Amino acid sequence: MFNSSKSAYPSHSQMVKSLFSEAYKTAKQGLCGDRVLADNKTVEDRLQICSTCEKFNAKEKRCTVCGCFMMVKANLEASNCPDDKW
Ligand code: SF4
Numbered sequence: 873m874f875n876s877s878k879s880a881y882p883s884h885s886q887m888v889k890s891l892f893s894e895a896y897k898t899a900k901q902g903l904c905g906d907r908v909l910a911d912n913k914t915v916e917d918r919l920q921i922c923s924t925c926e927k928f929n930a931k932e933k934r935c936t937v938c939g940c941f942m943m944v945k946a947n948l949e950a951s952n953c954p955d956d957k958w
Contacts, residue, residue, distance in 0.1 A: 880929065880936050887939035890954075894940070897950035910949045918946040918958045925957060 881887065902908045910918070919942060922928045927936045934941055937954040945951045952958065 881934070881939040882937070890938040890940060894945060894948060894951055898948050901950050907949045909947055914949075915946050921953070921958050922946070925955070927955065
């Protein structure tokens with residue numbers, strides 16, 4: 873059974889690093905005039921993959937690898953799965 877305790881997530885410094893990485897990629901895309909938000913199909917596909925992933929905390933809707941909230945991360949075009957699943 874999945875352990876949903878806080879210790880299941882990466883350290884705060886690693887999560888801040890992940891957050892800044894995603895923010896940087898998204899800002900860079902926006903500044904270059906590229907699409908910032910993913911299309912609906914892409915978001916649905918990403919969330920479908922996460923929903924079957926053993927590293928997904930379904931209760932909190934967070935990835936235990938990066939600590940990100942997937943309802944946000946999946947919507948950002950430049951995002952990617954830290955486990956190369958999408
Ligand atoms: S982002 Fe990747 S590793 Fe994280 S829950 Fe989704 S599929 Fe799993």
